[in-house]
Amino acid sequence: MNTKGLLAAIGLAAGAGVMAPAAQAEDLTLCWASWDPANALVELSKDFEAESGHSMNFEFVPWPNFADRMLNELNSGGQLCDLMIGDSQWIGGSAENGHYIKLNDFFDANGIKMDDFIDATVVGYSEWPKNTPNYWALPAFGDVVGWTYRKDWFERPALMAEFKDKYGYDLAAPETFAQLKDIAEFFQKREIDGKTVYGASIYTERGSEGITMGAMDVLYSFGFKYENPEKPYDMEGFVNSPGAVAGLEYYKELYDCCTPPGASNGYMSEGIDAFKSGQVAMQMNFAFTWPGFENDASVGKGKTGYFVNPAGPDGEQFAQLGGQGISVVAYSEKQDAALEYIKWFAKPEVQAKWWEMGGFSCLKAVTLDPSFPASQPYAQTFLDSMAVVKDFWAEPSYAILLQDTQKRFHDYVVAGQGTAQEALDGLVSDWTETFEDDGKL
Amino acid sequence: MTQTPIERAAAATPPAIVTRVKGISDRTLAWIFVAPTIFLLLAINIFPLIWTIRLSLTNYRANRTNAEVEWVGLRNYERILTDGDIWHSMQATAHFLIWTIVLQVLIGFTLAYLINKKFKGNDLWTTIIVLPMMLSPAVVGNFWTFLYQPQIGLFNYVVSFFSGVDPSSFSMIGSVNLAPWAIVIVDTWMWTPFVMLICLAGLRSIPDYIYEAAAIDRASPWRQFWTITVPMVLPFLMLAVLFRGIENFKMFDMVTLLTGGGPGSTTELTSITLKREAFEKWRTGYSSAYAIILFVTVFGLASIYVKALNKVKER
Numbered sequence: 001m002n003t004k005g006l007l008a009a010i011g012l013a014a015g016a017g018v019m020a021p022a023a024q025a026e027d028l029t030l031c032w033a034s035w036d037p038a039n040a041l042v043e044l045s046k047d048f049e050a051e052s053g054h055s056m057n058f059e060f061v062p063w064p065n066f067a068d069r070m071l072n073e074l075n076s077g078g079q080l081c082d083l084m085i086g087d088s089q090w091i092g093g094s095a096e097n098g099h100y101i102k103l104n105d106f107f108d109a110n111g112i113k114m115d116d117f118i119d120a121t122v123v124g125y126s127e128w129p130k131n132t133p134n135y136w137a138l139p140a141f142g143d144v145v146g147w148t149y150r151k152d153w154f155e156r157p158a159l160m161a162e163f164k165d166k167y168g169y170d171l172a173a174p175e176t177f178a179q180l181k182d183i184a185e186f187f188q189k190r191e192i193d194g195k196t197v198y199g200a201s202i203y204t205e206r207g208s209e210g211i212t213m214g215a216m217d218v219l220y221s222f223g224f225k226y227e228n229p230e231k232p233y234d235m236e237g238f239v240n241s242p243g244a245v246a247g248l249e250y251y252k253e254l255y256d257c258c259t260p261p262g263a264s265n266g267y268m269s270e271g272i273d274a275f276k277s278g279q280v281a282m283q284m285n286f287a288f289t290w291p292g293f294e295n296d297a298s299v300g301k302g303k304t305g306y307f308v309n310p311a312g313p314d315g316e317q318f319a320q321l322g323g324q325g326i327s328v329v330a331y332s333e334k335q336d337a338a339l340e341y342i343k344w345f346a347k348p349e350v351q352a353k354w355w356e357m358g359g360f361s362c363l364k365a366v367t368l369d370p371s372f373p374a375s376q377p378y379a380q381t382f383l384d385s386m387a388v389v390k391d392f393w394a395e396p397s398y399a400i401l402l403q404d405t406q407k408r409f410h411d412y413v414v415a416g417q418g419t420a421q422e423a424l425d426g427l428v429s430d431w432t433e434t435f436e437d438d439g440k441l
Numbered sequence: 442m443t444q445t446p447i448e449r450a451a452a453a454t455p456p457a458i459v460t461r462v463k464g465i466s467d468r469t470l471a472w473i474f475v476a477p478t479i480f481l482l483l484a485i486n487i488f489p490l491i492w493t494i495r496l497s498l499t500n501y502r503a504n505r506t507n508a509e510v511e512w513v514g515l516r517n518y519e520r521i522l523t524d525g526d527i528w529h530s531m532q533a534t535a536h537f538l539i540w541t542i543v544l545q546v547l548i549g550f551t552l553a554y555l556i557n558k559k560f561k562g563n564d565l566w567t568t569i570i571v572l573p574m575m576l577s578p579a580v581v582g583n584f585w586t587f588l589y590q591p592q593i594g595l596f597n598y599v600v601s602f603f604s605g606v607d608p609s610s611f612s613m614i615g616s617v618n619l620a621p622w623a624i625v626i627v628d629t630w631m632w633t634p635f636v637m638l639i640c641l642a643g644l645r646s647i648p649d650y651i652y653e654a655a656a657i658d659r660a661s662p663w664r665q666f667w668t669i670t671v672p673m674v675l676p677f678l679m680l681a682v683l684f685r686g687i688e689n690f691k692m693f694d695m696v697t698l699l700t701g702g703g704p705g706s707t708t709e710l711t712s713i714t715l716k717r718e719a720f721e722k723w724r725t726g727y728s729s730a731y732a733i734i735l736f737v738t739v740f741g742l743a744s745i746y747v748k749a750l751n752k753v754k755e756r
Binding site for chain 1: 500503504505506507526589590591592594609610612614615617697700701702703704705706707717720721722723724
């Protein structure tokens with residue numbers, strides 16, 4: 001090519017550059033767990049594609065492998081995900097290790113206010129350090145451990161009369177853990193419609209986080225605390241307090257007396273199966289499972305009721321927080337487009353549609369709307385549950401803390417080794433060692 | 442001019458490479474050919490091993506690359522060797538290893554002995570018996586969880602049929618006492634055919650004339666079995682034990698899918714513990730030390746065993 005030709009080519013290229021649209025259409029990849037809400041998000045995101053011109057791809061991984069797969073991706077600086085809906089416990093590590101970009105400036109520039117979201121979800125999904133205005137995610141999916149029960153069984157006159165005779169109070173959704181155990185015992189190995197049914201399905205899974213989520217859901221209301229409120233990381237007497245010991249003993253009693261045979265390694269999907277197949281009268285599970293029951297042929301159409309995690313012996317009532325926030329991955333080369341997605345997702349009308357499609361919105365404009373409690377049979381239970389949430393450690397070393405808990409709880413509850421006191425004393429020792437390694441003690 | 446066949450062959454043969462590539466000796470040429478293999482060996486085996494040893498002396502964590510890495514000397518090794526949970530997983534592995542090998546050798550050899558007898562349908566039975574080892578361990582682990590299910594599992598119903606015990610009254614993978622045996626049963630079901638095939642190869646390698654000579658000398662079948670069959674199959678059997686031993690020492694997939702290491706930590710084999718430390722807790726330095734300890738253990742035991750195997754072969 002001669003000099004004139006070269007100059008002409010450069011001129012054309014430069015001209016094309018000037019005329020190109022400012023925002024380039026991108027292929028964005030959003031990473032999340034493989035579950036029903038993810039399917040709803042795929043549908044919802046079609047609106048974003050139409051509005052923005054960007055196209056959305058999705059990488060969904062089943063829950064038992066979700067943390068392994070996605071944390072591997074983040075730790076290796078992978079560029080697979082532009083947007084990550086990561087678990088709430090990841091926030092500390094992802095913030096400190098630079099996996100997520102900080103969103104404060106972006107929120108300020110786009111008028112996104114954290115006050116507009118349910119307070120517990122902001123602390124749980126977005127903030128690191130906790131209770132400081134440093135935001136690494138937008139609350140995306142509110143979730144909490146609650147309970148479902150077979151309303152149609154509870155309303156059978158013969159069962160109601162028998163229960164009242166035996167326990168002296170009405171058969172209804174339990175308000176305390178003592179009542180929950182009574183009801184579970186009442187249904188255990190009972191013949192209903194020619195089939196043997198069992199009391200309750202609870203979390204017992206060993207591999208990822210199952211038994212920790214389940215047992216903590218009970219322990220909180222019995223007086224368990226992660227640390228001394230006055231002295232961070234001081235755990236002696238809080239993690240292994242008499243109340244916490246009683247809570248863990250209760251969980252084991254519930255497992256021994258009232259769960260179906262072979263329920264020694266069950267988490268979310270096993271709970272769903274047990275409930276839908278009519279195997280259990282009550283089921284502990286995250287709220288995300290509830291829309292699925294309403295649409296189910298066996299347990300839908302008014303057969304299922306919902307209740308908040310019951311209160312403990314002293315009237316304290318808490319529930320285990322689930323759910324996730326949506327973050328922009330720091331290794332992504334399409335951060336602008338990813339931020340556009342978050343800006344779109346935060347819009348009230350999008351959040352309203354998200355709730356309609358089965359996504360549990362965290363936006364107050366949606367959840368505090370007068371029509372919200374009646375919008376779904378489980379809506380009020382969801383709201384009440386979200387008001388009493390507590391969450392597991394979100395420290396950068398959460399994985400070690402979690403795996404130690406899994407082992408201690410499973411050893412005691414399922415394998416029946418040692419006592420609850422020994423399990424919790426051991427947990428204090430494990431956690432202390434981890435925080436010492438981290439230089440926090 | 443007429444050439445002899447030898448001269449024609451010599452003319453058609455290309456000059457030696459060495460004479461074409463001037464200045465390169467045979468030894469250098471040999472190194473050039475071997476170098477890629479040595480490079481790969483160093484890159485894939487030796488370098489990671491040295492790197493792992495180095496990491497094992499630090500507190501490095503792969504999920505916290507921003508954190509400062511401290512040199513901790515032998516502290517990781519000390520923590521591992523004084524950790525009761527690690528010793529528990531070693532015991533669980535030893536239980537699994539010993540019982541699977543004992544059962545697989547006994548059943549595998551018996552099956553091979555029976556299959557070696559000529560009978561109608563011999564080939565069909567051989568094919569049926571080897572089917573389990575053709576399956577993926579992931580598939581085996583998954584479907585045995587269903588077979589062991591107390592309410593719908595076929596295994597519990599079979600036990601119930603023969604013993605009269607209520608099938609829903611026991612859980613093979615949920616009971617501390619039964620779970621270690623549950624994984625032994627599945628591994629034995631899957632890998633006995635492998636031991637059988639190796640034994641069968643050994644049995645078929647024994648020439649018939651040895652048995653004929655023994656029969657002429659009026660040796661009883663019992664004596665023939667102990668003085669001919671067993672000694673001649675022994676090297677094959679030992680090889681099968683070596684293969685199964687190494688495989689089961691690093692057993693992970695099938696047991697993870699079957700029990701997840703539970704109930705509690707009852708079936709948590711060393712490889713499951715190692716995976717948890719390395720890729721769930723992300724304690725890279727600690728897990729590197731653990732990997733080195735396991736490597737030294739397997740390498741040491743395998744070396745002793747191979748020496749014994751060679752001695753048996755020499756007899």
